[in-house]
Amino acid sequence: MSTPxxxxxxxxxxxxxxxxxxxxxxxxxxxxxxxxxxxxxAVSARTRDKDRGIDLSGxxxxxxxxxxxxxxxxxxxxxxxxxxxxxxxxAVEAAIAAGKDVVTANKAMLAIHGQALAEAAEAAGCVIRxxxxxxxxxxxxxxxxxxxxxxxxxxxxxxxxxxxxYILTRMESTGLPYETVFDxxxxxxxxxxxxxxxxxxxxxxxxxxxxxxxxxxxxxxxxKIELEGIERISIDDIRHAADMGFRIKxxxxxxxxxxxxxxxxxxxxxxxxxxxGRLENAMNMVVLEGDSAGQIVLQGAGAGEGPTASAVxxxxxxxxxGFRVSTFGRPASGLERPVPAKATAAxxxxxxxxxxxxxxxxxxxxxxxxxxxxxxxxxxxxxxxxTTAPVLIVTHRTTRDALDHALAGFAATGVVPGSPVxxxxxxx
Amino acid sequence: MSTPxxxxxxxxxxxxxxxxxxxxxxxxxxxxxxxxxxxxxAVSARTRDKDRGIDLSGxxxxxxxxxxxxxxxxxxxxxxxxxxxxxxxxAVEAAIAAGKDVVTANKAMLAIHGQALAEAAEAAGCVIRxxxxxxxxxxxxxxxxxxxxxxxxxxxxxxxxxxxxYILTRMESTGLPYETVFDxxxxxxxxxxxxxxxxxxxxxxxxxxxxxxxxxxxxxxxxKIELEGIERISIDDIRHAADMGFRIKxxxxxxxxxxxxxxxxxxxxxxxxxxxGRLENAMNMVVLEGDSAGQIVLQGAGAGEGPTASAVxxxxxxxxxGFRVSTFGRPASGLERPVPAKATAAxxxxxxxxxxxxxxxxxxxxxxxxxxxxxxxxxxxxxxxxTTAPVLIVTHRTTRDALDHALAGFAATGVVPGSPVxxxxxxx
Numbered sequence: 111m112s113t114p115x116x117x118x119x120x121x122x123x124x125x126x127x128x129x130x131x132x133x134x135x136x137x138x139x140x141x142x143x144x145x146x147x148x149x150x151x152a153v154s155a156r157t158r159d160k161d162r163g164i165d166l167s168g169x170x171x172x173x174x175x176x177x178x179x180x181x182x183x184x185x186x187x188x189x190x191x192x193x194x195x196x197x198x199x200x201a202v203e204a205a206i207a208a209g210k211d212v213v214t215a216n217k218a219m220l221a222i223h224g225q226a227l228a229e230a231a232e233a234a235g236c237v238i239r240x241x242x243x244x245x246x247x248x249x250x251x252x253x254x255x256x257x258x259x260x261x262x263x264x265x266x267x268x269x270x271x272x273x274x275x276y277i278l279t280r281m282e283s284t285g286l287p288y289e290t291v292f293d294x295x296x297x298x299x300x301x302x303x304x305x306x307x308x309x310x311x312x313x314x315x316x317x318x319x320x321x322x323x324x325x326x327x328x329x330x331x332x333x334k335i336e337l338e339g340i341e342r343i344s345i346d347d348i349r350h351a352a353d354m355g356f357r358i359k360x361x362x363x364x365x366x367x368x369x370x371x372x373x374x375x376x377x378x379x380x381x382x383x384x385x386x387g388r389l390e391n392a393m394n395m396v397v398l399e400g401d402s403a404g405q406i407v408l409q410g411a412g413a414g415e416g417p418t419a420s421a422v423x424x425x426x427x428x429x430x431x432g433f434r435v436s437t438f439g440r441p442a443s444g445l446e447r448p449v450p451a452k453a454t455a456a457x458x459x460x461x462x463x464x465x466x467x468x469x470x471x472x473x474x475x476x477x478x479x480x481x482x483x484x485x486x487x488x489x490x491x492x493x494x495x496x497t498t499a500p501v502l503i504v505t506h507r508t509t510r511d512a513l514d515h516a517l518a519g520f521a522a523t524g525v526v527p528g529s530p531v532x533x534x535x536x537x538x
Numbered sequence: 539m540s541t542p543x544x545x546x547x548x549x550x551x552x553x554x555x556x557x558x559x560x561x562x563x564x565x566x567x568x569x570x571x572x573x574x575x576x577x578x579x580a581v582s583a584r585t586r587d588k589d590r591g592i593d594l595s596g597x598x599x600x601x602x603x604x605x606x607x608x609x610x611x612x613x614x615x616x617x618x619x620x621x622x623x624x625x626x627x628x629a630v631e632a633a634i635a636a637g638k639d640v641v642t643a644n645k646a647m648l649a650i651h652g653q654a655l656a657e658a659a660e661a662a663g664c665v666i667r668x669x670x671x672x673x674x675x676x677x678x679x680x681x682x683x684x685x686x687x688x689x690x691x692x693x694x695x696x697x698x699x700x701x702x703x704y705i706l707t708r709m710e711s712t713g714l715p716y717e718t719v720f721d722x723x724x725x726x727x728x729x730x731x732x733x734x735x736x737x738x739x740x741x742x743x744x745x746x747x748x749x750x751x752x753x754x755x756x757x758x759x760x761x762k763i764e765l766e767g768i769e770r771i772s773i774d775d776i777r778h779a780a781d782m783g784f785r786i787k788x789x790x791x792x793x794x795x796x797x798x799x800x801x802x803x804x805x806x807x808x809x810x811x812x813x814x815g816r817l818e819n820a821m822n823m824v825v826l827e828g829d830s831a832g833q834i835v836l837q838g839a840g841a842g843e844g845p846t847a848s849a850v851x852x853x854x855x856x857x858x859x860g861f862r863v864s865t866f867g868r869p870a871s872g873l874e875r876p877v878p879a880k881a882t883a884a885x886x887x888x889x890x891x892x893x894x895x896x897x898x899x900x901x902x903x904x905x906x907x908x909x910x911x912x913x914x915x916x917x918x919x920x921x922x923x924x925t926t927a928p929v930l931i932v933t934h935r936t937t938r939d940a941l942d943h944a945l946a947g948f949a950a951t952g953v954v955p956g957s958p959v960x961x962x963x964x965x966x
Binding site for chain 1: 556560564567568570571572573669675676677680681684685686687688689690755813816828829830831832833834835836837838839842844845847848849850851852854855856859860861862863867868869872
């Protein structure tokens with residue numbers, strides 16, 4: 111029998127508990143697959159006295175995750191505490207300094223400190239693995255880093271936050287407004303303590319930044335993502351989109367263009383009959399496009415105890431098998447900062463605005479579009495009982511720059527009160 | 539610079555050509571990702587004088603694939619010749635005997651000789667990798683072997699033959715009969731030289747047997763698959779299924795039950811609005827169900843130069859990175875023959891039969907079903923101008939044994955000429 115691979119697990123929330131359940135119930139299976147037993151030496155969490163439904167009596171307890179991470183009887187430090195800084199980062203840094211491999215589900219930490227941590231791990235000869243940080247149980251980090259390693263990546267897209275997808279699909283199926291469904295998601299426990307992480311798109315953007323780094327061989331550039339949440343999406347937008355054969359998704363897109371790396375996480379219209387358009391409830395989906403492989407679609411549960419624990423174990427078992435791969439798929443020391451590019455590829459846009467109910471108002475809007483070089487594909491003005499009328503415009507393909515020009519122009523007309531909603535129609 | 543990983547490539551059809559294109563065009567990318575260059579020492583094919591659109595002048599030529607496989611300057615033997623026996627098998631055996639790693643796209647060879655080859659590789663300390671053998675560019679072998687390694691697999695399902703999916707979806711979209719669409723697929727070059735491999739389900743069953751071995755830790759048992767092709771599916775079946783909200787797919791299912799390993803490759807009805815039901819044209823889709831990860835859906839191109847070459851390169855680059863994994867994810871010497879089980883899980887079935895246009899005929903059929911313990915969910919008799927009437931029955935959940943009893947009973951009634959079509963309705 112080979113020597114066991116010994117884990118130190120910091121964080122015993124649902125994911126940590128799930129990992130321990132797998133190790134306890136599937137010991138023979140795991141050993142059969144990797145050739146060596148996976149054991150737990152010690153654990154750490156904020157609260158020791160709490161019934162987690164698992165037997166922790168066989169493991170040492172450490173109050174301090176740094177102490178846990180550096181124990182002699184720990185080969186792999188499993189960081190499941192969360193938080194971009196603080197104890198999680200300190201413990202991961204300590205683990206690396208002590209020569210331990212790291213498995214983490216911490217997308218915020220890697221999105222912000224990924225480059226520094228990857229360089230530290232490289233210098234120390236350690237690996238950092240993070241399958242669980244991106245779309246839970248879907249093995250997308252592996253698919254991109256290894257499965258498509260022979261491809262030049264053309265584009266990475268995806269719905270990477272289940273809570274947002276739940277809210278958007280639930281709005282459509284019930285006709286309820288955003289605020290009501292948001293409250294419902296909150297009651298169901300779907301929202302982070304700071305809900306902006308979900309509905310503001312930050313959590314999904316963390317994930318996108320990690321995939322983009324792997325896909326394009328650049329440093330993680332979370333701060334360069336064009337970010338827009340779903341807070342302004344109204345039930346009207348969802349209905350109008352559906353009328354035209356689209357669905358609204360919080361969609362992440364990363365692609366390398368001639369002008370640089372384009373990264374966006376924002377609401378987009380996608381065809382209702384596309385795989386992304388059909389994605390229901392809290393599911394996640396990632397679409398990887400390679401120059402040889404073509405389009406690979408991966409779908410699964412993006413969160414939850416079982417799926418996320420499964421992803422953690424995938425990384426642990428790879429380490430048990432002796433697989434060593436650079437954090438972002440290439441040596442960290444050679445990664446360069448990407449040149450960030452604003453969405454350069456032209457696309458059609460969906461525009462919704464309120465228009466003053468005055469003669470000539472629509473002509474002014476149309477003139478602004480024409481002067482911005484934007485032509486109109488479809489336009490609808492809806493019935494109204496107010497002093498303003500809702501107007502809906504789908505443009506032909508245009509650039510974001512032209513669109514921004516038009517949006518500024520609308521404001522100057524004096525007949526468009528408030529701020530128009532502009533949503534890109536993504537070709538998927 | 540690390541030492542290069544040197545390939546010997548046998549077989550220069552579309553896949554072999556695609557592999558060489560990737561190596562020639564992406565040299566820096568591949569080296570960046572794995573830390574070592576990937577080079578080609580020598581190649582082999584049936585015909586030397588043929589313009590393949592690539593420059594082979596830098597590689598030695600071997601007429602004999604065995605000589606190629608055993609060259610001193612070859613680290614990895616890439617077998618892309620095909621055929622379960624003959625030169626492909628001889629060359630792979632020679633490669634292993636010479637201590638070379640093997641990458642192959644040869645599903646037929648592995649479905650039949652996989653256990654023996656895996657044992658030989660294990661004894662010699664070599665690896666055999668075969669991502670390209672299963673659903674082309676979709677990294678499903680990797681997802682199952684590594685991504686879901688922490689899971690007990692519950693079920694593996696999939697549409698694994700693009701040609702069959704093309705024929706079935708094309709029949710539905712055009713209303714053309716099987717024979718016409720089959721000829722069309724033939725003209726498009728979608729069919730194997732022996733089309734039974736495709737439409738008889740054999741090619742897809744090869745793939746299923748490989749995934750089942752990984753999923754359930756058993757020896758490959760291709761000969762134990764319940765196999766039925768799509769040759770008997772009529773345009774009427776497709777229309778009737780669509781009327782009831784289903785689509786007919788050539789579906790592979792493998793699951794471990796209390797009675798043993800169930801493996802089937804056969805036409806099934808699946809809900810039209812499920813991911814499998816929506817799969818169009820020549821695409822492939824595999825659904826992996828793990829006890830922790832839940833349902834993971836993977837979709838992509840299942841064949842073609844680029845996708846298959848991408849999968850070959852995934853294996854090559856894993857080897858370049860030093861990843862060593864047993865052929866079927868566990869040591870071959872420990873794998874046992876599975877106990878084959880007939881489809882044990884009860885399911886509803888779709889039945890279509892011709893019924894003599896005589897008083898009491900339908901009563902006889904209904905009586906047979908009742909005596910077999912099968913209750914009827916829906917029944918339709920269609921208008922007809924013949925001496926027989928088409929009758930369609932959807933049963934409630936029943937076992938295959940009960941169904942076989944009923945099918946025998948129909949024959950004995952004397953009012954059911956010909957052989958009824960029975961298609962399982964799979965819950966996906």
